Amino acid sequence: MTTHRAPLEQSLAHGTATAAARARLGVLAHPTLDSWQSAPDNRWVFRHVEELLPSAVVSRMSAGHAPIEPGVLRDVQGGSRRLEELYTDGILVERGGRVVGEWYAEGFGPDRTHLLMSVSKSLCGIVVGALADEGLIDLSRRAEVYVPVLAGSAYGDATVQQLMDMVAAADYSEDYTDPRAEVQAHDRAARWRTPHDDDADDTFAFLARLTRSRDHGLRFQYCSAVTDTLGWIIEVVTGQRYADVLSERLWSRLGAEHDARVSVDRGGCALANGGVSCTLRDLARVGRLMLGGGEIDGRRIVSEEWVRQTLAGGDPALAADSPNRAVFPEVSYRNQWWATGNERGNVYAIGIHGEYLWLDPLTDTLVAKFSTQPAPVGTASLRAHAELFADLVAAAG
Amino acid sequence: MTTHRAPLEQSLAHGTATAAARARLGVLAHPTLDSWQSAPDNRWVFRHVEELLPSAVVSRMSAGHAPIEPGVLRDVQGGSRRLEELYTDGILVERGGRVVGEWYAEGFGPDRTHLLMSVSKSLCGIVVGALADEGLIDLSRRAEVYVPVLAGSAYGDATVQQLMDMVAAADYSEDYTDPRAEVQAHDRAARWRTPHDDDADDTFAFLARLTRSRDHGLRFQYCSAVTDTLGWIIEVVTGQRYADVLSERLWSRLGAEHDARVSVDRGGCALANGGVSCTLRDLARVGRLMLGGGEIDGRRIVSEEWVRQTLAGGDPALAADSPNRAVFPEVSYRNQWWATGNERGNVYAIGIHGEYLWLDPLTDTLVAKFSTQPAPVGTASLRAHAELFADLVAAAG
Numbered sequence: 068m069t070t071h072r073a074p075l076e077q078s079l080a081h082g083t084a085t086a087a088a089r090a091r092l093g094v095l096a097h098p099t100l101d102s103w104q105s106a107p108d109n110r111w112v113f114r115h116v117e118e119l120l121p122s123a124v125v126s127r128m129s130a131g132h133a134p135i136e137p138g139v140l141r142d143v144q145g146g147s148r149r150l151e152e153l154y155t156d157g158i159l160v161e162r163g164g165r166v167v168g169e170w171y172a173e174g175f176g177p178d179r180t181h182l183l184m185s186v187s188k189s190l191c192g193i194v195v196g197a198l199a200d201e202g203l204i205d206l207s208r209r210a211e212v213y214v215p216v217l218a219g220s221a222y223g224d225a226t227v228q229q230l231m232d233m234v235a236a237a238d239y240s241e242d243y244t245d246p247r248a249e250v251q252a253h254d255r256a257a258r259w260r261t262p263h264d265d266d267a268d269d270t271f272a273f274l275a276r277l278t279r280s281r282d283h284g285l286r287f288q289y290c291s292a293v294t295d296t297l298g299w300i301i302e303v304v305t306g307q308r309y310a311d312v313l314s315e316r317l318w319s320r321l322g323a324e325h326d327a328r329v330s331v332d333r334g335g336c337a338l339a340n341g342g343v344s345c346t347l348r349d350l351a352r353v354g355r356l357m358l359g360g361g362e363i364d365g366r367r368i369v370s371e372e373w374v375r376q377t378l379a380g381g382d383p384a385l386a387a388d389s390p391n392r393a394v395f396p397e398v399s400y401r402n403q404w405w406a407t408g409n410e411r412g413n414v415y416a417i418g419i420h421g422e423y424l425w426l427d428p429l430t431d432t433l434v435a436k437f438s439t440q441p442a443p444v445g446t447a448s449l450r451a452h453a454e455l456f457a458d459l460v461a462a463a464g
Numbered sequence: 465m466t467t468h469r470a471p472l473e474q475s476l477a478h479g480t481a482t483a484a485a486r487a488r489l490g491v492l493a494h495p496t497l498d499s500w501q502s503a504p505d506n507r508w509v510f511r512h513v514e515e516l517l518p519s520a521v522v523s524r525m526s527a528g529h530a531p532i533e534p535g536v537l538r539d540v541q542g543g544s545r546r547l548e549e550l551y552t553d554g555i556l557v558e559r560g561g562r563v564v565g566e567w568y569a570e571g572f573g574p575d576r577t578h579l580l581m582s583v584s585k586s587l588c589g590i591v592v593g594a595l596a597d598e599g600l601i602d603l604s605r606r607a608e609v610y611v612p613v614l615a616g617s618a619y620g621d622a623t624v625q626q627l628m629d630m631v632a633a634a635d636y637s638e639d640y641t642d643p644r645a646e647v648q649a650h651d652r653a654a655r656w657r658t659p660h661d662d663d664a665d666d667t668f669a670f671l672a673r674l675t676r677s678r679d680h681g682l683r684f685q686y687c688s689a690v691t692d693t694l695g696w697i698i699e700v701v702t703g704q705r706y707a708d709v710l711s712e713r714l715w716s717r718l719g720a721e722h723d724a725r726v727s728v729d730r731g732g733c734a735l736a737n738g739g740v741s742c743t744l745r746d747l748a749r750v751g752r753l754m755l756g757g758g759e760i761d762g763r764r765i766v767s768e769e770w771v772r773q774t775l776a777g778g779d780p781a782l783a784a785d786s787p788n789r790a791v792f793p794e795v796s797y798r799n800q801w802w803a804t805g806n807e808r809g810n811v812y813a814i815g816i817h818g819e820y821l822w823l824d825p826l827t828d829t830l831v832a833k834f835s836t837q838p839a840p841v842g843t844a845s846l847r848a849h850a851e852l853f854a855d856l857v858a859a860a861g
């Protein structure tokens with residue numbers, strides 16, 4: 068346990084959602100810029116200083132990674148032009164456990180990490196699945212059972228499974244480019260953007276303020292706040308911080324080559340919805356885990372049944388409003404993963420600006436891709452990526 | 465190269481010390497909370513998001529480290545009590561390349577990093593030494609030759625060697641607990657503390673504002689601003705960011721087990737003076753490098769002559785005002801390392817709140833220690849540490 072312990076009463080006395088969140092974990096309010104150098108805060112912060120202060124990696128430059136080979140990327144028509152047009156930072160094709168194509172933009176490489184944006188959500192889904200397998204989370208119970216301070220807010224009376232499938236209903240616009248949209252207020256609460264005076268102090272407080280827009284379960288509503296709520300539930304049921312649970316339940320069992328990171332806000336809330344960074348090869352291992360039915364290198368991480376459900380996708384009828392229908396007419400969302408509903412059963416994780424983990428179960432092939440497209444989302448980009456991945460899967464055959 | 469390039473004119477147009485610093489490197493002004501998600505900034509930030517957003521490590525929990533053995537720590541009288549009294553987070557004793565004692569506090573361990581505070585300075589000193597060996601830095605030249613924007617400020621007309629030995633003179637109080645002291649304004653510029661309205665925007669700007677207090681070279685003045693100035697010079701002569709230089713010149717050649725990190729401020733300035741975090745075992749490797757005369761595992765990192773000079777110490781007469789004289793009457797400072805001047809020739813790196821790397825050349829023994837003492841400094845603590853290290857060195861024999 069690496070939590071920052073203090074008397075429960077001390078935290079509860081703050082009376083905020085954050086304090087309540089911390090109190091559930093038995094942890095003190097998050098250290099501040101003006102407290103961290105002094106006892107008792109320094110004991111925790113000196114061991115976790117990167118959680119308070121932005122920090123650059125001083126790489127040990129571990130040797131031993133295989134030479135980068137374009138492999139099948141060479142065999143795809145217009146390959147390098149298409150990678151460039153899609154602002155690719157790195158791409159990896161893996162079939163049956165073997166890397167068959169890998170390419171990195173200048174200044175990036177197999178030992179460097181890259182922000183996953185909402186691909187992070189799909190990692191969180193796996194952790195919830197693993198905790199549900201163990202009985203620590205009951206997917207049919209409401210969020211407020213685990214996080215009482217959410218009672219009366221948008222997600223308090225949504226079940227964990229409704230959150231997993233994004234069929235909970237909140238007054239929340241996910242229009243990334245609209246300054247009035249809740250997704251930007253969410254960013255500001257998390258200090259991903261400069262906050263306004265009336266913004267929530269942190270993500271815990273932001274989530275507790277959200278209001279419900281209609282009954283849950285009626286429609287798919289893609290909403291980043293859902294995943295941070297799942298992260299909060301994970302912290303409560305494990306009594307551990309999200310980064311540590313992600314390490315214990317997923318990263319340490321994957322055979323990852325490198326540590327991952329997750330951004331945390333000044334309330335100590337890890338941004339489960341979009342804040343994870345990792346290497347491309349380690350992301351590919353997450354895809355291998357899914358194609359392996361929840362097992363990798365003989366280690367079971369999540370149940371085969373949970374993976375089967377996830378790969379089967381959700382109910383396309385609920386996603387009638389999704390703009391992604393223009394590319395995948397039968398698209399759905401299940402357990403924090405997208406399902407195309409196409410004849411190949413392609414399932415994927417996606418993050419804004421072009422982060423992807425694409426699964427092709429028919430040929431046991433996956434594609435992982437990091438990008439920095441100028442626009443966060445777009446139908447043309449989604450279609451171009453789907454075509455690229457289909458071509459790469461065919462070339463890998 | 466991982467710098468964030470943009471036209472030189474664009475940076476120069478900002479007209480600040482920071483812009484000048486960045487311009488010398490050909491890099492754009494550091495991305496902000498409101499620019500990083502958009503092109504073109506996102507290309508750099510998605511690969512370095514931890515430099516803008518505080519982030520928690522998601523450990524892969526690499527296996528394979530040797531079991532922790534107290535070893536010689538068991539043999540020292542009152543050992544565990546003394547470790548506790550000195551707020552020890554971890555301690556390691558190494559003799560002739562072999563770990564002979566190692567202990568970690570609960571919640572800490574060999575795979576976890578800890579803030580070094582001013583032990584960071586001694587790492588920076590090695591990098592300057594290595595660059596001087598190669599002729600990239602001329603230690604006899606003035607700082608303003610490398611960083612023209614420093615002309616007229618405190619350190620502009622100090623030589624690099626004067627900076628290395630902390631005999632440059634600035635109006636700067638290093639009284640950590642005094643809110644009016646410059647060291648706290650330095651912290652605020654670096655966003656290690658909440659800034660005031662009239663504080664410098666970042667460390668580059670802070671350094672350029674400092675004024676000279678007297679002629680250089682007359683007295684030892686321990687001053688954290690010196691080391692950040694050295695970091696700035698390092699960036700200019702290499703055309704690389706400090707974290708990358710520290711990686712290329714030191715960390716990647718040490719045989720380090722883990723990446724290190726260094727905190728960076730919103731101007732992109734790495735806190736060379738105190739912002740490095742690493743594992744205890746990796747810090748011990750820095751000590752091994754010094755005891756090995758600048759070579760480790762057959763890799764030369766810095767010249768034997770530079771190490772010899774450093775271990776020989778500086779001029780004790782210049783340090784007549786140092787409070788450390790109460791413990792070491794012949795104390796001096798040389799090349800960003802402290803020399804006790806005692807009969808054993810002990811040399812050490814030290815950081816506030818109890819971070820240490822202690823060298824005993826006579827027995828080829830070193831002690832690395834991480835702590836979180838409530839007080840930043842204190843004569844009693846320094847004496848107790850010196851006694852503990854002497855006892856450990858004797859026990860290791």
